[in-house]
Structure formats: C-alpha cells, structure tokens
Amino acid sequence: MSDRILTTHVGSLPRSKDVTDLVFAQERGEAVDPAQFDAVIGAAVDDAVQRQVEAGIDLVSDGEMSKISYATYIKDRITGFDGDSPRTPPKDLEMFPSFLERQAKGGGTPTYRRPKCVGPIAVKSMEPLEADLAHMVAAMVKHQPGGGFMNSASPGVIALFQPNEHYATQDAYLEALAEAMRPEYEAIVAAGLLLQLDSPDLGLGWHMMYKDRSEAEYLRLIGGHVEALNHALRNVPADRVRMHVCWGNYEGPHCCDVEMGVILPTLMTAKPAGLLFETSNPRHQADWTYFAEMAHLIPEDKILIPGVIDSTTNFIEHPRVVAERIERYAGIIGRERVIAGTDCGFSTFAGFGVVDPSIVWAKLKTLAEGAALASERLWRGVAA
Known part of the structure; x- marks a missing residue:
C-alpha cells in the first residue's frame, strides 16, 4: 500500500454446478463421499484463486466454495442448532409486496434451511475449517497472490439469521457465539491469512432484526454485537482482521437502510483494522460524504475498503468510475489507507447470484484496472 492501491473483494465467488450439487446434497443430509467432496472443493478453490490473480486481485479468497451461505455454515462447526x-423479509421489501412476490417467483429467495439455536453453543468440529485452510494455502502457494483472506461469520450475523430459543437473553446468546467462534477466528490468522468477519447485522439489522426499534435502541443493541465481536478477537492482532458491513446483498428499494452516518461511530469501535462497506449501489453512493464529515472519528490505524464495484448489477463499471470512487476515499484519509473492494460477495448463497459468473470476472478485472488508474493519479500525478 506504499506505492499503489491494492485490490480485494468481499469473499464469495460463483460456484460451479459440481460444487453447488455437492453442497446442497450435504445440506439435505444425503450421503456424500468425503474424498469426492474434498477433491471437488479443492479444485474449485484452486481455480478461484487462479482467476482472481489473473484478474489482478491482490488479496484473494477461497470464494467460500465449501459453504452454502456465509452465516448458516456454522451449524456444521458449532453445536446448538x-x-x-x-423467514422475515426486510422492511423495505414489505413496503413493496409486489416486488417481494416477483423476487420469490423469480428464484431470488434462497430456500435452504436456517436452523435456530435450541441448545448450548460450543465447538463441534474444526475439521471443515481445517479443510478450507488446507485448500486455500495450497492454492496460494501455487498461484502466488499478494495475500489471502478467509471469511468467517460474526456472532451478530449468526444471531441475525439463526434466532435464539435457548439462552435467557440475547446478550448471553451473543457471548456464547463469540466464545464458540473464537477458535475459528484464531486458526485463520494462525494459518497466515487475513481474517474477514462478515457483519452485515450492523447495517442489515436495522430493517430485519430490529426493524421496530428506535434509532437509539438500535445503536445500543448493535453496540452489544460489536462488544461480543471484540471479545472474540481478544487474542488476534487488529491488523490481521477486517470487517464487512452491508445492508443486504439484494437488488431492492433499500429505502429503510440505516444511514452510514448513524452507525459509523459504532463501527469505529470494532477491533478489526479494515472496514469493507458498500458505496457503489445507488442507495449508498453518497456515503463518502459521511466519512468526509466524520473523518475525525476514524482512528489512524483504520483501513477503509470501499466497495467500488456493485455486486447486484451486470453493468461492468468503467475503470474511470472505479478510479473516481477510490480517489474520493483517498482524499479523506490518505492514499496509503485505502484498498479497493466490492460492495458485497458475488455468490452470497450457493447457487444464487444476480451477476452472471463470466461477468463477475470481468468486473474484478475492471476493479484492478480502475485501481491502477487511481494509483497513477495519486502517486504519479497523472492527469485524468
């Protein structure tokens, strides 16, 4: 980051039919040959890392190949579910029921199981994580990216999608989740990867989990989410962790999204040094103004990773547009503290993705091109 803008993305990438078929077969409880599953996932991770490197992405992921979704995968790793x-639709979709119905009929609503907490939370097995780490490390050794990260669910997002029916209080539930997820967080960092905590609950929670709460009450509640997250990270250096916040990776009105300016002070209290967030879709393109107005609240050790590519449209952004978005944030906190990212993942749920897989790779390529253009301007003073 000392001489150019680095590139990354939020995590999930398109999965092949072979991968999707196996993941859903496993989800249905069908007999799946472990050796076949390991071979298919390993090959998919290798391919995903190679494609990311070829597209010009510096900090790559395994594409979340083995996971059916970024939050519900934990039922195979911790007990109690x-x-x-x-299903509770977001508040904005409730306001437009005809659009909600169209989404459901068009296959835009994933139908996989979302278990609930019905018993004590504890570590069940580290084997799925160990397999993911082995595949990712092997692919990185082979393809030599600039660095790698691995996604993991935050305590808050687990609670968002898997409601508590066991613990006496929500705080007790979050505390148990934090302690059970802590070994996963620490193992990812110990493997030499950056840990990415997916925390859409801090934005999405306003119009899903806490849709009837006041703004003050909402801030108090997500403050508890951040406190639980920080406690789980107590043995992990801040500069090895980044946190993703969003308002839901779906095309929709998003007119009920909590404003970035409302939650930004709370986000700045989270331990992770890196913050990934939406800033390309039409509802959040102006959020850079909040960062400009509240720059004094951003600690000097924080790295901003704005989404300069939209993850819900098949438009391929022009490199100049990407560069302009990067430069806005570089002008706020300095060029050395900005990494170019995406609004969200491209395959948040296995088998579901609005963006055509071939276009995903084209969008990541234009992300790298835009970052290179911004670097020319920011470091070498090349005129637009």
Whole structure:
C-alpha cells in the first residue's frame, strides 16, 4: 500500500454446478463421499484463486466454495442448532409486496434451511475449517497472490439469521457465539491469512432484526454485537482482521437502510483494522460524504475498503468510475489507507447470484484496472 492501491473483494465467488450439487446434497443430509467432496472443493478453490490473480486481485479468497451461505455454515462447526426458522423479509421489501412476490417467483429467495439455536453453543468440529485452510494455502502457494483472506461469520450475523430459543437473553446468546467462534477466528490468522468477519447485522439489522426499534435502541443493541465481536478477537492482532458491513446483498428499494452516518461511530469501535462497506449501489453512493464529515472519528490505524464495484448489477463499471470512487476515499484519509473492494460477495448463497459468473470476472478485472488508474493519479500525478 506504499506505492499503489491494492485490490480485494468481499469473499464469495460463483460456484460451479459440481460444487453447488455437492453442497446442497450435504445440506439435505444425503450421503456424500468425503474424498469426492474434498477433491471437488479443492479444485474449485484452486481455480478461484487462479482467476482472481489473473484478474489482478491482490488479496484473494477461497470464494467460500465449501459453504452454502456465509452465516448458516456454522451449524456444521458449532453445536446448538437444529430445525428451521421462519423467514422475515426486510422492511423495505414489505413496503413493496409486489416486488417481494416477483423476487420469490423469480428464484431470488434462497430456500435452504436456517436452523435456530435450541441448545448450548460450543465447538463441534474444526475439521471443515481445517479443510478450507488446507485448500486455500495450497492454492496460494501455487498461484502466488499478494495475500489471502478467509471469511468467517460474526456472532451478530449468526444471531441475525439463526434466532435464539435457548439462552435467557440475547446478550448471553451473543457471548456464547463469540466464545464458540473464537477458535475459528484464531486458526485463520494462525494459518497466515487475513481474517474477514462478515457483519452485515450492523447495517442489515436495522430493517430485519430490529426493524421496530428506535434509532437509539438500535445503536445500543448493535453496540452489544460489536462488544461480543471484540471479545472474540481478544487474542488476534487488529491488523490481521477486517470487517464487512452491508445492508443486504439484494437488488431492492433499500429505502429503510440505516444511514452510514448513524452507525459509523459504532463501527469505529470494532477491533478489526479494515472496514469493507458498500458505496457503489445507488442507495449508498453518497456515503463518502459521511466519512468526509466524520473523518475525525476514524482512528489512524483504520483501513477503509470501499466497495467500488456493485455486486447486484451486470453493468461492468468503467475503470474511470472505479478510479473516481477510490480517489474520493483517498482524499479523506490518505492514499496509503485505502484498498479497493466490492460492495458485497458475488455468490452470497450457493447457487444464487444476480451477476452472471463470466461477468463477475470481468468486473474484478475492471476493479484492478480502475485501481491502477487511481494509483497513477495519486502517486504519479497523472492527469485524468
């Protein structure tokens, strides 16, 4: 970051049919040959890392190949989850029921199981994580990216999608989740990877989990989410962790999204040094103004990773647009503290993705091109 803008993304990438078929078969409880599963996932991770490197991405991921989703995968790793939970649509989609119905009929609503907490939370098995780490490290050794990260669910997002029916209080539930996830967080960093905590609950929670709460009450509640997260990270250096915050990776009105200016002070109290956030979709393009107005609240050790590519549209952004978005944030906190990212993942749920897989790779390539253009301007004074 001393002489150019680095590139990364939020994590999930398109999965092949072979991967999706195996992940869903496993989800349905069908017999899946462990050796076949390991071979297919390993090959998919290798391919994903190679494609990211070829596209010009510096900090790469495994694409979350082995996971059915970024939050519910934990049922295979920690105890206490079973059954299914009712679906609660975001508040903005409730306001436009015809659009909600169209989404459901068009296959835009994933139908996989979302278990609820019905018993004590504890570590069940580290084997799935160990397999993920082995695949990722092997792919990095082979393809030599600038660095790598691995996604992991935050305590708050687990609680968002898997409601508590066991613990006496929500705080007790979050505390148990934090302690059970702590070994995963520490193992990812010990493997030499950056840990990315997916925490959409801090934005999405306003119009899903806490949709009837006041703004003050909401801030108090997500403050508890951040406190639990920080406690789980007590043995992990801040500069080895980044946190992703978003308002839901779906095309929709988003007119009920909590304003970035409201939650930014709370986000700055989270331990992770890096913050990934949306700033390309139409609802959040102006959020840079909040960062400009509140720059004094951003600690000097924080790294901003704005989403300069939209993850819900098949438009391929022009490199000049990408560069302009990067430069806005560089002008606020300095060029050495900005990494170019994406608004969200491109395959948040296995088998579901609005952006065509071939276009995903084209969008990542234009992300790298835009970062290179911004670097020319920011370091070498090349005119636009």
